[in-house]
Amino acid sequence: MRTVIENGWILTMDSADTCYENGYIIIEGDRITHVGKSPVPADLLAGASHVDAGGSIVMPGMINTHCHVSMIPFRTMGDDCPDRLRRFLFPLEEKAVTPQLVYWGALYGIAEMLLSGITTFLDMYYFEDQVAEACRDAGIRGFLGETVIGQKTCDSEAPYGGLDYGRKFIQKWKGDPLVSPLIAPHGTNTNQPEFLEKAYALACEYDTLYTLHASEMDYEMDYFAREYHQTPTEFLHALGVLSPRTLLAHCIHMTESDLDRIAAAGASVSHCIGSNTKAGKGVSPVKTMLERGIPVGLGTDGPSSGNTLSMFTQFRLFASFHKTENRDRSLFPARDIVRLGTRTGAKALGAADRIGTLEPGKQADIVMVERNSINMFPCYNPYSALVYSAERANVDRVWVAGQERVRHGRLTGLDETEIRRRLLEQMPDFLEKSREFASII
Template identity: 35%
Template structure:
């Protein structure tokens, strides 16, 4: 090993690999070549190698980048616009009308860039998105350097983007074709929800997903009203309907899944469905508390998402991970539910597994891509430090995220964005605020 030379070394006071719960490496070093983790070196081993650059993080935790398993990035431009409303009131009377007036290629591109800047600054390296104007979202991901899953929304009713379900699907496939071969961009089919998508369209989505080898991303069982409406319209609960239509499979990422029976949990586990848990959005919209502890106990893969900034109102995955752990405890009245190490696993490896990229990211392991974040624990808010894993979940704030790498490329250094211009992002956001206010009257 004495002759080994690497492009980059990163040495940290603590490394949380997420390969094994509770394991922390002290003063170890990651060796990187071509954006990939080539070795994990002890202090003695590190002394025997050389590198083009060496980052020393003497007060930091180094860990996998966070995977935001459910978001609507462009909706960052609608942040705070219609707060303290019930979900359907929020959607039908405020958000959908606003989107009808404003959503465009430029809106999605600018909103996505703003969201990605915010997500980088809170430790997110992968976003699983769902919205319109998919090429704009993909371009934003490439411009920012974020690992981006572009969810192609599918509905039955017309919007400014498409006229009907077939039109949404046609545009999704056309825009997807423009980005084939991009390492950081992939596309998913995103039928919006059981209450906005017909049986025929769901069948088309299932067939297309198999033909094109695509994931499916859908809001399911978010509110009790959704379940009740399905019982009235279809005489069955949404999950039972979707199971009959063939939607339940390892391809499916089901967002929210708040209102579930024990039989439905068993059904989800049997079919290998992954779930995107959105604790803050569920609390803010009073949707309820998802049975995360039961889902995990049944072997269901549960990741964490922020939802959109219009319903959260921030895209802070560190905060979301904390909320996920705390909400599970109060929801079960069990303080041992979702311990800190499990919460970190949900926010990293579980999300990667849901997206089919656990062989590339989600943990720190030789051979995986270097999607990494560093969190400075030498702050008043995280002192004294008895347990770095506990501090990441229960004490650290997004402002302590100092460095972020995607594929080994630094996108945040000492809290400064390197691929995006912060002043430009704020100027774009303010320009949209002025435009939106003008049209809203």
């Protein structure tokens, strides 16, 4: 079936940043076949269904390169608690997270992402099979990795159980049209070096991405300085796990030589400005990363760390923090920021051949952002509108792989109220166990 989207302000985000103030897109099946300036050639209109964009901004589906989507039940719990990861997140996860909680938490978070125009996300968590099921049920694109970590977890009695789970998970989901499996060692200092290597070998064996938290925590930096006289990046480089398949989440604390190593290895970075600055951890040197050609994607981080799963929040925070950090208003014009959330994000996931731009042959992952609401007028520059004016509520329609998942701001295939009800059904035990930490959360 052919669908014609007409009368849109189309931001292709292609390598020339081609933009059509009055343009069209044609979708056939799961792909884009044509993009151009109106009018639509008559021969392409025959038998097609029509969508009148009514002047909306039409952009590629946004790409969230770092998330733990199933952590919805943790949202607003101990937001301001220092060292929360070790003090209550790890222990509560281990005691209280179940496959059902992961599934319904994932579906809830996926609904939130679709409604905010995110069509692809990368996730690392436990019971990742349930996250994959949720992606399939919701029709969103997921790059999903089971967490490998040197401690007992909710889905493994023994440390490093994620390695076996991850192998089975990759075998099960490899080749799925929406789910791209990968392996996700938790972090540089939460795995013994040999397990970072084993996880990397698995990624090589199945040709998947390899993602981990890196250079994020002060205590992580101190640990590597003390134990190895190295930075975490130097350590990963010496271990041989930096390559184009490596996606490093955060990279807040970087030396010049760290950046050289990442660039030379062809590795990518997921930058989570909302989560990093909420925790007071610092601002990653993204300007320098981009100058060195490192692909940098944007990430919301999990709903416990970054709270909103909206890319619009990341856009705005990115502009504010990086311009302030560099004392330069002209740095990162809005178009460059939208590019990070689309085309460069796709590159960071090694998927630039399939997603991230509106071009013939690419997957039809498309977002329409309306301009009728009170906050969207006037609009001289659509990139500026996306970074500085738009909110999740302005997302009008969303397609993933040619399937319409959001229409007029409502999910087409999921019932938001029912998902919340089912998630709440799973939460009493979690809430009971969280009482142990009541004094700090």
